[in-house]
Amino acid sequence: RKEVEQDPGPFNVPEGATVAFNCTYSNSASQSFFWYRQDCRKEPKLLMSVYSSGNEDGRFTAQLNRASQYISLLIRDSKLSDSATYLCAVNEGKAAGNKLTFGGGTRVLVKP
Amino acid sequence: AAGVIQSPRHLIKEKRETATLKCYPIPRHDTVYWYQQGPGQDPQFLISFYEKMQSDKGSIPDRFSAQQFSDYHSELNMSSLELGDSALYFCASSLGNRGRAWDTQYFGPGTRLTVL
Numbered sequence: 683r684k685e686v687e688q689d690p691g692p693f694n695v696p697e698g699a700t701v702a703f704n705c706t707y708s709n710s711a712s713q714s715f716f717w718y719r720q721d722c723r724k725e726p727k728l729l730m731s732v733y734s735s736g737n738e739d740g741r742f743t744a745q746l747n748r749a750s751q752y753i754s755l756l757i758r759d760s761k762l763s764d765s766a767t768y769l770c771a772v773n774e775g776k777a778a779g780n781k782l783t784f785g786g787g788t789r790v791l792v793k794p
Numbered sequence: 795a796a797g798v799i800q801s802p803r804h805l806i807k808e809k810r811e812t813a814t815l816k817c818y819p820i821p822r823h824d825t826v827y828w829y830q831q832g833p834g835q836d837p838q839f840l841i842s843f844y845e846k847m848q849s850d851k852g853s854i855p856d857r858f859s860a861q862q863f864s865d866y867h868s869e870l871n872m873s874s875l876e877l878g879d880s881a882l883y884f885c886a887s888s889l890g891n892r893g894r895a896w897d898t899q900y901f902g903p904g905t906r907l908t909v910l
Contacts, residue, residue: 725901779850784836
């Protein structure tokens, strides 16, 4: 079993709709969590850090559920430009070298 | 804002050749990470450096080595290249132990390595 898992999708989303997806992690000692967006063959771009209280940035909302060991990303009012692969990333902390372990990515396709 | 710089952006090598990838972190960032992303895969951690010392090592082949220099830039040296080394190689940087966002990593545009 992978340490970090995501539904690969694709999630086909009508423009203007809301889409949400989760990412589960296996290490309960994981310390910080991130969502990155990756367009085809380009670098992961930081979308949001995920805090225990949940956080929102415009149309994007991220939640952390430590008890069930998952993080979620919700996109409201989807735009065509939101089409991308969304990678969740888990950092197990300084003792583990601060490295990020990524999920396999969730592909989102927003259609007119 | 200044971002992570990687060079070269594209590299084509023959089997058994060597390659050197360079990474220049965001100014003031002291920690550098290297990731490898194969076709259809997510990025896999290779190695990281904090204040010029190796801080962690992942699934990096023995044929690869890396270092971080006094100006904090890093180089990934790859020898005896194999076809399976063809991938995107990303460098990321962070503030290390300083600042609230010590754990937030920003990625460079990557080097696309093709081994023929």
